[in-house]
Amino acid sequence: MQIVIDSKTLHARLDNPDLRIVSLCGSNEFRYKRIPGAISIDYNEVIDGNKPIIGQIPSNEKLQRLTDRIGLRAGLHVIAYDDEGGGYAARLAWTLHLIGHEAVSVLDGGIHAWLHDGYRIITHEIDLEYENRPHTSEVVNANVLATRDYILARLNLPSLQLLDVRSKEEYLGLRRLALRGGHIPGAVNLEWVQAIDKKRQLRLKNQHELNAMLSELGITHNQEIVVYCQTHHRSAHSWMMLRHLGFSEVRGYAGSWSEWGNDPDTPIE
Numbered sequence: 101m102q103i104v105i106d107s108k109t110l111h112a113r114l115d116n117p118d119l120r121i122v123s124l125c126g127s128n129e130f131r132y133k134r135i136p137g138a139i140s141i142d143y144n145e146v147i148d149g150n151k152p153i154i155g156q157i158p159s160n161e162k163l164q165r166l167t168d169r170i171g172l173r174a175g176l177h178v179i180a181y182d183d184e185g186g187g188y189a190a191r192l193a194w195t196l197h198l199i200g201h202e203a204v205s206v207l208d209g210g211i212h213a214w215l216h217d218g219y220r221i222i223t224h225e226i227d228l229e230y231e232n233r234p235h236t237s238e239v240v241n242a243n244v245l246a247t248r249d250y251i252l253a254r255l256n257l258p259s260l261q262l263l264d265v266r267s268k269e270e271y272l273g274l275r276r277l278a279l280r281g282g283h284i285p286g287a288v289n290l291e292w293v294q295a296i297d298k299k300r301q302l303r304l305k306n307q308h309e310l311n312a313m314l315s316e317l318g319i320t321h322n323q324e325i326v327v328y329c330q331t332h333h334r335s336a337h338s339w340m341m342l343r344h345l346g347f348s349e350v351r352g353y354a355g356s357w358s359e360w361g362n363d364p365d366t367p368i369e
Contacts, residue, residue: 101177103193103343104304105205107217110135110179120170122180123211124188130211133221135181141169143188146195147331152278153359155331157245160238163199172201181207181214185293185302191336194352200240206340209303216301244339246326246351248359248366255285255367261323262287265338266330266357273368277330278361282368284328288317292334295341310345321347328353328360 113119114136121138124146125131134140145166148156158166170178178196180189189206196204207214215221239245254260264271264287271289273281283289290313297305304310319325325342327335332354342350353360360366 101203102205103340104208105179106208107214107219110207110214111217111219113177116177118175118177120172120176120178122170122178122189122192123182124180124192125183125211126188127183130183132223133211134223135207135211135214136220136222138181138222139169141166141192143191143333145169146188146192147333152362153331153355155333155356155358156354157195157198157239163195163238166195167199167201172196176201176203178204179207180204181210183211185296185337186210186304186340187292187333187337190340191333194244194332194336194339197244198239198241202241209301212301213303243349244351246328246353248353248355248363250351251284251326251353251360252366259322259324260286261319261325263317263319263325263327263335263338264289264329265292265327265335267291270330270357276361278357279364280361280368282361283357284360285367285369287328287369288319290314290317290338292329292337295338304341304344307345310341314342314345324349324351326351326353328356330357332356 121135123134123138123140148158180192182188193204193206262284264283269275271283297303327338329335332352339352
């Protein structure tokens with residue numbers, strides 16, 4: 101299952117009964133303008149939301165409500181999109197992978213690409229009825245998750261590469277959004293928006309450009325990559341990008357800097 105899908109491919113599949121399109125658009129402009137068949141989910145339904153570590157994995161009960169809203173079941177292909185470059189949609193995709201549902205894709209460029217390519221939208225909410233209430237929702241695929249303890253146990257391993265996708269100012273500690281500023285020791289920095297082509301409706305840049313940026317940072321396919329940001333919103337996009345490029349061992353640190361930077365006992369640079 102491809103982690104990234106283009107608008108032409110999605111349009112050709114709109115009538116597929118095993119397709120569920122999920123909008124995570126946050127702006128008022130696109131809250132009520134949807135791809136035909138899409139349901140709308142608020143990003144807060146995808147994350148724990150409790151301060152200060154708001155990006156942690158939701159409780160099993162909250163995950164169950166999320167999957168019930170989607171109508172998740174075996175054989176269902178979920179396609180997520182948003183209006184901000186793919187971060188919200190990618191966090192939903194990562195979360196579904198975490199609970200063992202890997203039939204999920206992110207629409208490249210989201211609603212902006214869909215409209216640019218000339219496809220129609222609807223302006224009303226659809227009412228979905230599910231024959232089965234599917235799917236017990238709990239973490240079953242820990243291979244996509246990195247925790248604080250997981251990282252601490254592997255900090256000095258050459259096979260592990262940490263990728264900090266916050267801004268350069270956050271990475272250097274010049275902009276502080278936690279008790280401490282800086283970054284996890286050994287992390288390299290590539291701000292998530294550098295992977296987005298603003299001239300092409302917020303689609304991903306082409307694979308050659310993306311691979312070249314990663315290569316300059318010393319990131320290779322034989323490493324395990326752990327991505328993080330402040331809340332695992334931006335880094336969910338980077339997780340998606342790396343999976344799109346064929347990186348097989350990629351984990352997202354859900355606690356991210358809001359956990360690491362607020363813990364007085366974790367090492368920082």
